[in-house]
Amino acid sequence: MRRTLSIWFFLVICTIKSVLALSSTFSWEELIQQASEEALRGRYQQALEKLQIADETGEPRDFRYYWILGKAQHGKGEELEALKSYETSLRLNPDQTKLLQEMTDLYDSLRFPDKALNTARVLLAKDPENRDLRYKTLLWSSRIGDLEYFRAGLQELESSNPYQADEAALLDEISNFQKTGKIEDSIARCKRFLPYFPRNKNLHRLCILSYKSKDSGLYEEGLLQRANIFREEPIFHHILSMEYLDQRRFLESAALGRRALLLSLRKTLFPEKDYLLPLRRYYIQIGSDPGILGTELLEEVIKNRKILSVEEWNVLLKHSSFSWEVLVFALRSISETEPEERVWIISKEWKEMYKNLKAQELERDLSKYSGPYSLDRTFKFYLETGYSLAEAE
Numbered sequence: 107m108r109r110t111l112s113i114w115f116f117l118v119i120c121t122i123k124s125v126l127a128l129s130s131t132f133s134w135e136e137l138i139q140q141a142s143e144e145a146l147r148g149r150y151q152q153a154l155e156k157l158q159i160a161d162e163t164g165e166p167r168d169f170r171y172y173w174i175l176g177k178a179q180h181g182k183g184e185e186l187e188a189l190k191s192y193e194t195s196l197r198l199n200p201d202q203t204k205l206l207q208e209m210t211d212l213y214d215s216l217r218f219p220d221k222a223l224n225t226a227r228v229l230l231a232k233d234p235e236n237r238d239l240r241y242k243t244l245l246w247s248s249r250i251g252d253l254e255y256f257r258a259g260l261q262e263l264e265s266s267n268p269y270q271a272d273e274a275a276l277l278d279e280i281s282n283f284q285k286t287g288k289i290e291d292s293i294a295r296c297k298r299f300l301p302y303f304p305r306n307k308n309l310h311r312l313c314i315l316s317y318k319s320k321d322s323g324l325y326e327e328g329l330l331q332r333a334n335i336f337r338e339e340p341i342f343h344h345i346l347s348m349e350y351l352d353q354r355r356f357l358e359s360a361a362l363g364r365r366a367l368l369l370s371l372r373k374t375l376f377p378e379k380d381y382l383l384p385l386r387r388y389y390i391q392i393g394s395d396p397g398i399l400g401t402e403l404l405e406e407v408i409k410n411r412k413i414l415s416v417e418e419w420n421v422l423l424k425h426s427s428f429s430w431e432v433l434v435f436a437l438r439s440i441s442e443t444e445p446e447e448r449v450w451i452i453s454k455e456w457k458e459m460y461k462n463l464k465a466q467e468l469e470r471d472l473s474k475y476s477g478p479y480s481l482d483r484t485f486k487f488y489l490e491t492g493y494s495l496a497e498a499e
Contacts, residue, residue, distance in 0.1 A: 361477025400429025
């Protein structure tokens with residue numbers, strides 16, 4: 107027993123001496139360099155251990171320390187902690203292009219399009235010819251509703267396109283790649299040339315077909331990119347909504363479904379009834395009888411293409427307990443059938459009744475926290491904004 111304790115005590119002393127020797131043998135600079143090399147090799151725990159030893163030297167932490175710390179945290183799956191470390195590093199030294207790129211990618215993967223756009227704009231100021239990054243900023247600016255930046259970005263990409271004359275040949279090439287099963291080549295061409303032809307619908311279609319053959323995540327991203335670029339086209343939002351529905355992601359499906367429905371209503375009084383499908387399925391999933399009833403009533407309105415009077419809409423609104431869908435249809439309808447002054451009075455009354463009846467629903471309104479446009483405040487059709495449904499962006 108005494109011998110065992112002696113051996114244990116000896117090992118403890120040796121361990122302490124080795125740590126002390128390590129911390130005293132290497133300088134702060136050497137430890138930071140070692141930690142950086144460990145992080146770059148993907149040895150994240152070892153990088154953290156080097157940083158811990160560096161702390162024992164008493165030297166103050168600098169921007170490099172926090173970059174390595176963030177790198178190691180990111181590698182270990184601690185993304186939010188990594189962002190905090192990256193942000194600290196950037197505050198200590200704003201001139202870090204590589205770090206800005208890492209932060210931009212991390213913001214994007216975590217679905218923070220507003221923050222990704224902010225860091226990307228700094229990068230583009232340093233490298234304005236980075237077309238791939240400029241294309242990504244189109245997607246992020248669309249998602250958060252920064253339409254001024256979105257439109258300027260489109261103009262920038264389309265006005266300086268050296269491949270403009272090769273558009274038809276490019277589409278033929280990608281199509282041939284698909285027909286011959288060369289999906290990897292097709293995807294490579296898509297990723298390369300979408301930043302040159304961001305609003306070519308045929309190119310988006312071919313790319314999405316290639317993505318679908320390769321990877322479900324890439325396919326979803328392709329659908330989302332198309333919806334972001336063609337942000338006022340209801341069909342592309344509806345297709346993405348149906349994809350989420352197939353994946354049984356009911357909340358995201360309904361969020362996209364609402365946007366698709368409202369975009370469609372802006373174009374016509376009688377959108378296709380399929381636009382109601384993801385919303386109906388969402389209400390079935392959460393057990394909302396008023397929601398289900400509201401979609402059923404509207405299917406009849408669409409089927410018969412009947413223009414209802416204010417009194418008839420009042421009946422439907424009360425019958426459906428002021429269903430969200432019935433209300434937006436009613437608001438759209440009266441904007442076509444009633445004088446402007448009367449529309450304003452009726453709309454205000456209906457919206458107030460809706461808010462009084464659905465206060466809790468408004469607090470958890472799926473448009474505010476779900477789907478790719480949760481940060482978009484330019485979409486004025488959502489009822490809590492107080493804007494008329496007929497008003498354009």
